[in-house]
Amino acid sequence: xxxxxxxxxxxxxxxxTRSGKSQFAEALVAGLGKPVVYIATALVKxxxxxxxxxxxxxxxxxxxxxxxxxxxxxxxxxxxxxxxxVILLDCLTFxxxxxxxxxxxxxxxxxxxxxxxxxxxxxxxxxxxARETGTTLVVVSNESGLGLIPADxxxxxxxxxxxxxxxxxxxxxxxxxLVIAGIPVEIKEMGKKILNEIxxxx
Numbered sequence: 001x002x003x004x005x006x007x008x009x010x011x012x013x014x015x016x017t018r019s020g021k022s023q024f025a026e027a028l029v030a031g032l033g034k035p036v037v038y039i040a041t042a043l044v045k046x047x048x049x050x051x052x053x054x055x056x057x058x059x060x061x062x063x064x065x066x067x068x069x070x071x072x073x074x075x076x077x078x079x080x081x082x083x084x085x086v087i088l089l090d091c092l093t094f095x096x097x098x099x100x101x102x103x104x105x106x107x108x109x110x111x112x113x114x115x116x117x118x119x120x121x122x123x124x125x126x127x128x129x130a131r132e133t134g135t136t137l138v139v140v141s142n143e144s145g146l147g148l149i150p151a152d153x154x155x156x157x158x159x160x161x162x163x164x165x166x167x168x169x170x171x172x173x174x175x176x177x178l179v180i181a182g183i184p185v186e187i188k189e190m191g192k193k194i195l196n197e198i199x200x201x202x
Contacts, residue, residue: 008083008136010127012173013184014143014166020182022090025140026060028177032136035085036064039077041094043070056090064088070098074125081135092123092141092169093162100158116161123165127172141166143178 011028015021029036038060044050057066069076073095081087089095099119106112130137144162170176176188 008081008086008130008134009174010130010169010172011136011138012141012166012169012176013138013179014141014170014176015179016143016146019179021142021177021179022056022140023059023182024177024179024184025088025090025138029086029088029138030061032086034136036061037067037080037085037087038064039067039069039073039080039087039089041070041073041089041091041098043094043098070095071102074122074129077126077129077135077137078133081130081133081137083134086136086138087130088138088140089126090140092139092165093144095122096158096161096165100161105154112157116157116164119161120164120168123168127169139169139173141169 013021013025013028040053040056042049042053044053060066065080067076067080073089077087077089096119099122106115126137126139142162143166144159150156150159170188173188175186176191177184178187179185
């Protein structure tokens with residue numbers, strides 16, 4: 001048994017909106033042949049989101065345990081995770097939206113920065129929870145920085161937080177997949193080779 005098999009892996013699946021990342025993550029998880037816990041972070045607030053959630057649910061096997069947790073994901077991972085099972089977290093970006101708008105956001109930059117750091121610590125806590133329990137954790141997240149820089153401050157802040165959160169998760173992950181037009185590419189090993197060549201190892 002390899003180290004990853006004994007402890008479980010952390011796998012990040014990222015990509016743009018409607019890139020096919022969720023479908024790929026679901027297929028990846030199904031192929032692992034382990035009991036699956038699906039942690040859904042979306043808050044249903046309008047008919048469009050309700051329809052999206054219904055489509056996702058219809059696509060998933062009935063045998064998967066569904067856990068709706070929009071805020072305290074690390075606690076859910078600790079509660080549900082164990083060696084031999086797999087947790088699919090879909091998605092990290094909805095979690096960050098929920099955390100950002102859970103309360104009124106501070107106006108002052110220093111206070112906003114402190115709030116940002118609190119949110120990012122929750123991402124690190126998810127990583128720690130997965131490692132502690134020995135579960136395999138597959139995380140879906142949006143690659144939100146591929147488009148234009150947003151014109152308004154709040155959207156820019158959100159984009160920055162998502163970018164930093166993805167870097168935290170990718171740094172901890174054993175595998176990272178980028179999905180473009182439904183096609184997944186494993187990028188972490190390729191990236192490590194390039195970073196080694198230029199003398200930068202994260």
